[in-house]
Amino acid sequence: MTEGSAYSFGDSELAAERLALVARVFEPAMRKFLERAAPRHLHLALDLGCGPGHTTETLAVLTCPDRTVGLDVSEQFLERARKRAGSRLEFVRHDVTDLPFPARPADLIFSRLLLSHLPEPEKQVARWVGELTQDGVLLNDEVERIETRLEQFARYLALTERRIRASGGELYLGPRLDALREGTGFRQHSSDLVRVAPPTGEVATMFRLNLRAMRADGRLEGFASATELGVIGRELDELAGSKAEGEIVWSLRQTVFSPA
């Protein structure tokens, strides 16, 4: 990824470590989504914004396409993905706001936690559906809301939300995708909410990795003072050892779109 890239969280080693944890926390929800919504007998499956390839691997294992291709703008992430997956999966550097995709038409296009970082997500949906076969489906896994009774998490989330918005994205994109029932050449096939309630310690670890990664890359300059960032960091450090459960709950919006 180029320096100063629009992607809010960067692609450093810390960012990759965070995505490994994100993968573990959200994998069961992704698994159920694919089991519910992925067609059988796929020729080509694409994972948009694949990062270091965790989602691509899950996609390949669960849907068994002839060909699975992960697309991302970050060469660092793609290198990691290639190392882990070997030659079983393909990873190609591509900005997914640019069409056509390097492999097409796809029977299945999957994207998780990507549309929230892109401008005009409704337009991206319409354009991505155009990269599908006539029977193909586009599956998006995004955040509807995150509820927490811990002020420490709320403070971190408010900061992250501001950071994403400054790059033209929207953290809580779910409601907009739910409201997107149809458009030129596409229609919404289904829209479901899925709850994920990870243990407090795991969430704090995930959040503090992101905080560190963003601070190290200078991505939080102008968003909070060094003192405020220090406070949030210490609060997350303290929570990282917590064994508590039920203190933070994600509602994920899982939408399926298909050609009209």
Ligand SMILES: C[S@@+](CC[C@H](N)C(=O)[O-])C[C@H]1O[C@@H](n2cnc3c(N)ncnc32)[C@H](O)[C@@H]1O
């Ligand atoms: C939050 S991460 C999600 C990674 C993975 N989908 C997951 O759920 O673990 C977002 C990913 O999208 C990638 N990304 C951001 N903007 C992109 C673009 N325009 N084209 C391709 N990839 C992009 C980033 O490099 C990053 O790997």
